[in-house]
Amino acid sequence: MLSRRRFVSGCALASAGLAVAGSTRFALGAVPATQALQMRAIPSTGERLPVIGMGSSGSFDVGNSAAELDPLREVLRRFFAAGATLIDTAPGYGNAEAVLGRLLAELELRSRAFLATKIGATGRAAGLAQFQRSLQLLQTDKVELLQVHSLQDWKTQIEVINELKAQGKTRYTGVTHWLDSGHDELAEVVRAVKPDFLQVNYSVISRSAETRIFPIAKELGVAVLVNRAFDDGRLFARVKGKALPAWAAEAGITSWAQAFLQFALSDPAVTAVIPATGKPDRQTDNLKAGSEAVLTAAQRQSLIDLVG
Template structure:
């Protein structure tokens, strides 16, 4: 590890110390078996599962939080729920928050809520650039930074928009220390061929794409390529935009799910994704505190092995 990369990890480690001061030592980490109400100070030694970011070795909790469709609101009632979501997310061991300037006023809300709840220094903040033109990209990223607050840990090019122009800017920003990591994102399986090309030819820290038990295509080429190239993977659309829950509605969770510490359909979907070691984090989005807590529990306990993943796919396909 180079001196600059080591500094990156150490700086984030200091921010994690601030996290625990902000939420209270008794709530710093959450074991998978318990709800917040059952938490005791002894449980602070039981941390959420983490995985290394290949380019630095920094550890990242496996359950992050997306914000598409969840943090864009002006409703005071919804904002109150989102404040609870943010506090519980950090209390249960989360750090990665992923957003975009295209998600309505999500960046503004996330920045304000993170500061108001005292957890901003605990967060690994990821956002995106989604605009044509060099200067327009610089301006958009500056606006995102103002809304979210510094530092921006990860800046990503959203859906290949003006990719080559924006990539040059991202490389300069990383070299200048304006962002810590850079990457690209997409959300469609039809983009996998181009994703594969970009992952093979660019020196990126992160890539984000869709992967789920209903759409496991990324297992064929993208996930092995990410592992070979040392690229951290963020997974979006793990619930297939809610279609997963429509498919399992009214069905009993199979008894075998308890073998990998799974106690809800939401955890079933997330643990399937996390069973692949090339995945660094999955980023489900929600404005519901109870759903947030259920999502977070997927980061604790055992994960299914490959044979179990096959059994899980067969269960869903039979519905």
């Protein structure tokens, strides 16, 4: 992210000696203390998810060196210690599935994860083969959410995903897109197949989802995951050198990243945001956004005016 480090609060953080509950034996150790994450319901079942999740595009596409993997271990430690669960990945994200699967197994954290991946293939056989490869790389026998990646061959792949759901290989179905130009087709697909989840890009400067996607999600009871909440770093470039708005402290916001994530979460259609990061301090900063109340309409407009 562009110069994001300067936006992360430098305040001293308390540490907490937490251990993973249940069957997980890996000690999380000292991690920065965070307030409890807010939870929102998945409309199709009522199951509740923490509002801050994590993407893996770019951030987990790394090699096998200690210099590359050690920060990601800490990213995961902080993520789960805060009570977060949802991690989104895909076969198209380079080494992300393999790295994520390796670290979750090594840290014995798979049982804590709400793991989402995607099928981005053409044809039934290719879709099934790709998913089997994802299971191998992720070192698991099932995932919590399986999505059609950017609507690729969606008619075929949504049938494949529904079959896999019936077999217990996934609990939820989904469809995704990451560009404003795909929103019309995404809306049509969601209306046609009514998946459990949709995933879409949304940010202070990319608000097209408000017009077509969010209303359909609310109408049909589809959970919404937000990708690109920082608009690939462009938001940080736009506020470089700018002070946070006067109301930020009152809202519990100490960084621009928190403000941007809170903007996305303040639309009632949104279930969770999934910012990707490979930096432990940024992970802590992102997670803090999930413990605060959502922005008011006036605060949302203030951000639009400041950034737009």
